[in-house]
Amino acid sequence: MHCLSKNGNKIELVGGGDVLIVGVFHGEEPQGKYLIDNCPRDKHLFIPCLNPDGLALGRRENANGVDLNRNFPTANWQGGAEGGPAPASEIETQFLIDVVEKHKPRLILTLHSPFKVVNYDGPARDAAEKIAKILNYPVQADIGYPTPGSFGTWAGVERGIPVVTIEFDDKCPFHALLQPFCEVLLSL
Numbered sequence: 111m112h113c114l115s116k117n118g119n120k121i122e123l124v125g126g127g128d129v130l131i132v133g134v135f136h137g138e139e140p141q142g143k144y145l146i147d148n149c150p151r152d153k154h155l156f157i158p159c160l161n162p163d164g165l166a167l168g169r170r171e172n173a174n175g176v177d178l179n180r181n182f183p184t185a186n187w188q189g190g191a192e193g194g195p196a197p198a199s200e201i202e203t204q205f206l207i208d209v210v211e212k213h214k215p216r217l218i219l220t221l222h223s224p225f226k227v228v229n230y231d232g233p234a235r236d237a238a239e240k241i242a243k244i245l246n247y248p249v250q251a252d253i254g255y256p257t258p259g260s261f262g263t264w265a266g267v268e269r270g271i272p273v274v275t276i277e278f279d280d281k282c283p284f285h286a287l288l289q290p291f292c293e294v295l296l297s298l
């Protein structure tokens with residue numbers, strides 16, 4: 111499964127299994143793509159880079175200036191610069207919705223930075239605690255600021271799919287994150 115972004119970059123789903131791992135919601139958080147590109151990919155489903163246009167532009171938003179993690183069709187979605195002109199208006203948002211609806215993952219991990227914390231939505235407390243222990247990060251149930259239209263609200267809160275958000279420590283070199291990340295994958 112794949113699609114093309116507005117700027118013609120490929121967004122793809124690779125691997126197979128019932129756990130989905132998503133990298134690079136935000137273009138200035140490239141850790142997820144590096145980790146997914148360099149880990150074994152036989153056991154799980156991966157979207158290495160959800161926002162290749164943002165990654166190429168070196169910015170949080172996609173090519174339309176929309177924050178993908180504010181564009182999901184949730185009850186609390188808000189229009190405007192961050193949320194986009196309509197819920198799920200963006201190609202990237204629609205692709206991830208299609209992947210979740212088609213593959214029905216039992217657990218979803220999303221890879222962000224820089225807060226060095228493990229956050230979760232929906233029935234994911236146990237999974238979050240297990241992952242946080244491996245990474246030696248604290249678990250935080252709430253990231254501490256409002257996130258209308260977030261993926262965690264759409265999948266975790268409103269659909270009951272456990273969603274764990276890893277906020278990697280951006281002070282840590284990428285290669286030093288790889289081994290703990292591989293351990294996390296093996297534990298799922």
Ligand SMILES: [Zn+2]
Nearest residue numbers: 136139222223
């Ligand atoms: Zn992020």
